[in-house]
Amino acid sequence: MNMDTKELKKITEKYSFEQLESCIHQQLAKGKNACDVIDTDDEVIAALSKAEVVREQMDQGKTFSEALRELGRRIRAVYGKE
Numbered sequence: 510m511n512m513d514t515k516e517l518k519k520i521t522e523k524y525s526f527e528q529l530e531s532c533i534h535q536q537l538a539k540g541k542n543a544c545d546v547i548d549t550d551d552e553v554i555a556a557l558s559k560a561e562v563v564r565e566q567m568d569q570g571k572t573f574s575e576a577l578r579e580l581g582r583r584i585r586a587v588y589g590k591e
Contacts, residue, residue, distance in 0.1 A: 518573055520544065520560040526568055529561040 524532070524544055532544035536553050544560075546553050559580055566576035 514577065517556075517560055517563060517577070520546065520556070521564045521567060521573065521576075524560070524564065526561060526564045529557055529564055533557045533561065 520529075529544065532542035532546065533554060535542040536546075536550060536557065540550060541547075542553065542557070544557060546556050548556070562580050562583065563573065563576040566579050567573060571579065
C-alpha cells in the first residue's frame with residue numbers, strides 16, 4: 510500500500526492526532542488497528558505515521574497542502590536530501 514495523497518487526506522480528516530497515535534500503538538501491539546488501514550505491518554505503520562504528522566500540522570493551523578509539504582521536508586531530511 511503506497512498511500513497516495515487522496516488516501517492520506519481521507520485518513521487525516523477522519524481521525525484526530527490522538528486516534529492516529531492510538532492506531533499506531535494498536536498495530537504494533539496487536540497487528541491490527543481501528544483506523545481502517547490494512548496492509549503489511551510496515552506499510553500500515555508508515556501510512557499511519559505519515560497521517561499523524563500531517564494531522565499534527567493541521568491541528569497547528571496549517572492547510573493540508575502545507576502539512577503535506579512539511580511531511581515531504583521531514584522525509585527528505587531523514588534521507589539526507591535536504
